[in-house]
Amino acid sequence: MDDNVLSWFGQASVVVSVLAVCWTMIWQNLQHIHLQQFFARNFNRRARRLAAVVDPYLSVTFEEYEGGRIKSSEAFDEVKSYLTTATGTAGVRHLRAECGGSSRRDASAADKDKLVLSMAKGEEVADVFEGATVWWSAAAVAPRQDAVPWSRAARAERRFFRLDFHEKDRDLVLGEYLTHVRRKGREVMAKNRQRRLYTNISREGYDDGFYRDVWTHVPFDHPKTFDKLAMDPAKKKDIIADLDMFRNGKEYHERVGKPWKRGYLLHGPPGTGKSTMVAAMANYLKYDVYDFELTSVKTNTELRKLLIETKSKSIMVFEDIDCSLDLTTSKRKTAKEEEADREKDDDPLRPDKKAAATKQSSVTLSGLLNFIDGLWSACGEERLIVFTTNHVGKLDPALIRTGRMDKKIEMSYCDFESFKFLARMHLGDDVVEAHRDRCDRVRALLEDEEVNMAPVDVGEHLTPKSPDELEDFGPCLDRLVDALEKAKEEATRSPGPQQVDEQGIVKEDDKE
Ligand SMILES: Nc1ncnc2c1ncn2[C@@H]1O[C@H](COP(=O)(O)OP(=O)(O)OP(=O)(O)O)[C@@H](O)[C@H]1O
Numbered sequence: 024m025d026d027n028v029l030s031w032f033g034q035a036s037v038v039v040s041v042l043a044v045c046w047t048m049i050w051q052n053l054q055h056i057h058l059q060q061f062f063a064r065n066f067n068r069r070a071r072r073l074a075a076v077v078d079p080y081l082s083v084t085f086e087e088y089e090g091g092r093i094k095s096s097e098a099f100d101e102v103k104s105y106l107t108t109a110t111g112t113a114g115v116r117h118l119r120a121e122c123g124g125s126s127r128r129d130a131s132a133a134d135k136d137k138l139v140l141s142m143a144k145g146e147e148v149a150d151v152f153e154g155a156t157v158w159w160s161a162a163a164v165a166p167r168q169d170a171v172p173w174s175r176a177a178r179a180e181r182r183f184f185r186l187d188f189h190e191k192d193r194d195l196v197l198g199e200y201l202t203h204v205r206r207k208g209r210e211v212m213a214k215n216r217q218r219r220l221y222t223n224i225s226r227e228g229y230d231d232g233f234y235r236d237v238w239t240h241v242p243f244d245h246p247k248t249f250d251k252l253a254m255d256p257a258k259k260k261d262i263i264a265d266l267d268m269f270r271n272g273k274e275y276h277e278r279v280g281k282p283w284k285r286g287y288l289l290h291g292p293p294g295t296g297k298s299t300m301v302a303a304m305a306n307y308l309k310y311d312v313y314d315f316e317l318t319s320v321k322t323n324t325e326l327r328k329l330l331i332e333t334k335s336k337s338i339m340v341f342e343d344i345d346c347s348l349d350l351t352t353s354k355r356k357t358a359k360e361e362e363a364d365r366e367k368d369d370d371p372l373r374p375d376k377k378a379a380a381t382k383q384s385s386v387t388l389s390g391l392l393n394f395i396d397g398l399w400s401a402c403g404e405e406r407l408i409v410f411t412t413n414h415v416g417k418l419d420p421a422l423i424r425t426g427r428m429d430k431k432i433e434m435s436y437c438d439f440e441s442f443k444f445l446a447r448m449h450l451g452d453d454v455v456e457a458h459r460d461r462c463d464r465v466r467a468l469l470e471d472e473e474v475n476m477a478p479v480d481v482g483e484h485l486t487p488k489s490p491d492e493l494e495d496f497g498p499c500l501d502r503l504v505d506a507l508e509k510a511k512e513e514a515t516r517s518p519g520p521q522q523v524d525e526q527g528i529v530k531e532d533d534k535e
């Protein structure tokens with residue numbers, strides 16, 4: 024071969040190589056852009072068509088937790104309630120029973136014994152809606168066997184309901200039927216609703232992001248109502264009006280762009296009715312009560328988890344807030360210290376985690392302030408936050424400023440009006456008129472001599488202690504008069520009324 028031919032071949036091979044590289048690049052892009060789409064569209068469509076012929080059924084699952092297991096799912100609860108109706112249990116062979124009857128003393132025997140039945144795991148039930156048949160089943164994914172021992176999230180069973188239906192009913196089921204199920208479920212929930220008292224003193228749920236059961240609960244059945252609470256009638260009326268405004272304030276809160284919540288601060292000496300007031304509020308509004316035991320909450324993050332798991336129409340109570348946390352202004356942490364705390368809080372693999380579990384709460388003031396009106400406080404609606412304290416002066420002003428604590432209520436020692444109220448409640452309507460002399464003495468001691476006695480003590484002295492005292496209330500009133508006389512004597516013997524400064528610290532009397 025001569026040189027010309029060789030060089031021609033050389034050039035041609037270079038051109039072919041360049042073309043091959045270009046073609047490869049174009050081909051790859053075509054594959055990515057068009058061919059993949061082409062195959063995806065055609066192949067998947069055919070596969071779906073084939074699947075529809077073989078199995079024309081579709082399904083929807085309702086998992087117990089949503090938002091990355093952070094929050095229990097409302098839809099799951101609604102479906103669960105819907106499935107407790109006759110439709111949801113018809114023909115089911117294995118049922119699950121839960122107490123759903125009222126625990127109130129005044130409930131009928133039938134109501135008290137009522138059980139709420141739902142289908143057990145693994146069962147299936149059919150439901151017919153406007154000619155379409157659907158099937159509900161209850162199931163759970165077993166915990167992973169290889170789960171790391173300290174991760175409760177992985178070890179937990181994931182419960183869910185599954186709805187199966189024919190493809191031809193798709194629009195009807197996903198539209199009208201599911202709306203019908205949710206609506207009906209909410210109705211059942213409202214009907215069976217048993218008010219609850221929740222507490223966070225529970226071992227469950229405190230590990231590695233496992234959010235179930237951070238609250239444990241008992242039925243809430245406190246007998247105290249506003250008409251059994253001794254206090255200034257005008258003040259009581261004002262509180263009730265405030266609660267009514269709050270309860271009916273959905274539209275108002277939306278209009279002004281405020282989360283639908285309200286803070287109450289109840290302060291006063293021990294035994295003046297602060298906890299009782301919380302029960303009366305809950306009974307009046309028919310709300311659940313979440314009793315936050317802050318000393319059991321170890322970090323700000325844990326406090327937030329508890330907040331997320333509270334439901335609407337509830338009162339979140341922090342009793343004796345001044346004793347639960349170090350909230351004094353002087354002991355307020357610096358921004359740096361707070362930041363260090365936050366970093367510790369958010370690190371799930373913190374090596375000192377075990378030690379942290381046993382040490383005291385490290386919830387900080389800023390954690391609590393964020394709880395009350397930070398971004399997370401707006402999740403959920405129609406909730407009251409109530410703080411109670413014996414020493415309002417010990418609280419940081421930031422905690423009780425308007426917007427956080429919107430209404431401050433002072434519960435005070437018993438005055439004569441409250442005494443009459445308590446006497447009638449304990450001893451009958453005509454006791455004051457029947458024992459005028461004794462009652463006049465009580466009035467003089469409470470009003471003229473300014474003797475301080477908490478309603479809890481007044482009530483205790485007035486309580487009949489023997490069957491005889493049920494016939495004659497004189498000894499009850501005498502006992503109260505004696506106690507008031509004694510209290511007066513003690514007050515005159517002691518250096519004088521204690522003066523408490525705004526920090527809640529008892530001041531020494533000025534001596535001349
Ligand atoms: N104003 C009141 N009217 C009727 N009963 C009252 C009143 N105050 C207290 N009592 C009765 O006294 C008991 C104790 O009251 P309560 O626990 O509400 O006091 P408290 O202010 O929360 O006390 P503490 O500061 O020690 O927590 C309750 O059983 C309640 O029935």
Ligand SMILES: [Mg+2]
Nearest residue numbers: 297298342411
């Ligand atoms: Mg109390």
